[in-house]
Amino acid sequence: MYCLELAGESDSFAICEAKTVSSAVEHVAPGLATARGIDRDGVRRLAYTHSAIELIAKADADISGAALALEAASFDRTGSIAVRARDVRGATGVSTSEAERTLGGKLVEKGFSVDLENPDHELRVLFSEGDVDGEPRSVCLLGWVAVESVRDFQTRAPTDRPFFQPGSMAPIDARAFVNIAGGGPGTTVLDPMCGTGGILLEAGLVGARPIGIDAQAKMAHGAATNLEAYLDADQEFAVCRGDATALPLRDDSIDAVVFDSPYGRQSKIARHELSELVSGALAEVRRVAPRAVMVADRSWDTEAEAAGWTVSERFVRRVHRSLDRHVHVLE
The missing domain is CATH 3.30.2130.30 (VC0802-like)
Structure with a gap:
């Protein structure tokens, strides 16, 4: 015991x-x-x-x-x-x-x-x-x-990485989400909205093969730059520009997915367009993987269930006074 x-x-x-x-x-x-x-x-x-x-x-x-x-x-x-x-x-x-x-x-x-x-x-x-x-x-x-546990998260703070954008997720949280999704040695972990690559970085550091996709070429390039800076030279990863609602991946080709969806207050996407984006991404993620962790600024339970997921757990985690993160564990 x-x-x-x-x-x-x-x-x-x-x-x-x-x-x-x-x-x-x-x-x-x-x-x-x-x-x-x-x-x-x-x-x-x-x-x-x-x-x-x-x-x-x-x-x-x-x-x-x-x-x-x-x-x-x-x-x-x-x-x-x-x-x-x-x-x-x-x-x-x-x-x-x-x-x-x-x-x-x-x-x-x-x-x-x-x-x-x-x-x-x-x-x-x-x-x-x-x-x-x-x-x-x-x-x-x-x-x-x-x-x-190895507590070295402060050595890769978002602001210290070669490519940084405001709003980047703390490494300790990215690591936890990867673990909960089932990332680990020998697995492939996808982030279909990878941003600066913080989730991909933690996936790579636990021994998984990270695959990242982002709608902006600048973000995809920056994420790749960060991965090159922190992962071993022989660590395999892939990052490209793409659409989270039309993933360039085969069915059931991914072991686990982790993504931080756009937040209404930070995104220029109109509310109905944001809903379409999240719903489409949830459906695509369900096509390629059996388990996922989705992070958002609100509950997307209804949309997740409509895409075929079971929301096995959901946590609300305080980031600061004006932002709570809703963590959806999807199976």
């Missing part, structure tokens, strides 16, 4: 992403979930999960309870350790430094040595308190760190 240390403000969104590389995921407390099994390489690619730990004990969200649970736990590890405690979202008021000293002492009693710089094993102690689905939860989960 594993504990997933979730990132971001929306646990439901983080869990949706985590389920793509984990089995039997259960939300147990704010910021925390458990999973029966994990794909370790997959966890490294996640955007909204910090780490997965091999769960060894569960206790109430206080230091004495955590110490008793650790004393009772059995494990076959030896060597040096470091204890890292976290008060998830600052909800419990537990002193993490005191928790680290107390639990570190318990492990020394079990024969471990302490090495805070380069330990053989790291014990993660996670305290959380709050409501889950309207029910109060108070818990401490303890376990050995199994794998941590």
Whole structure:
């Protein structure tokens, strides 16, 4: 059994992403979930999960309870350790430094040595308190760190890329959408409205083959420039100018699609024309792929269902005061 240390403000969104590389995921407390099994390489690619730990004990969200649970736990590890405690979202008021000293002492009693710089094993102690689905939860989960996600999103901020346009999506969100859509090693991921290529870039970085299409030649060229700057020289990708409502692709030729549709406030397209564009794109995407994530500034559930999709989940994510992103998970 594993504990997933979730990132971001929306646990439901983080869990949706985590389920793509984990089995039997259960939300147990704010910021925390458990999973029966994990794909370790997959966890490294996640955007909204910090780490997965091999769960060894569960206790109430206080230091004495955590110490008793650790004393009772059995494990076959030896060597040096470091204890890292976290008060998830600052909800419990537990002193993490005191928790680290107390639990570190318990492990020394079990024969471990302490090495805070380069330990053989790291014990993660996670305290959380709050409501889950309207029910109060108070818990401490303890376990050995199994794998941590690679959090290098700041190294490719949109403004630092060779080609930039205002309104570009944050890399952490683009990565999450690619993961939720099913992008990964050996898959082909399409963005039929690719813009500057942020979604394509994250698809390439998780091992997928990115294919991008945009109605503007400038955008298609800029997206290709960004991919060349960040992907390995032998990474295969394709970007071209084209029409999202008439994709130059064979039926069922794509594994996953992710796209950020035009926003009414930002687009010069009239409302009825925008509706036609989105409806046409949804129908074409359904023709070429079995799963998609569509991002928009409003709900397009009706149009998605009319195109033959099932909206399995939809999340509303705040970007800033005047913009919410509606994330449609389509199957």
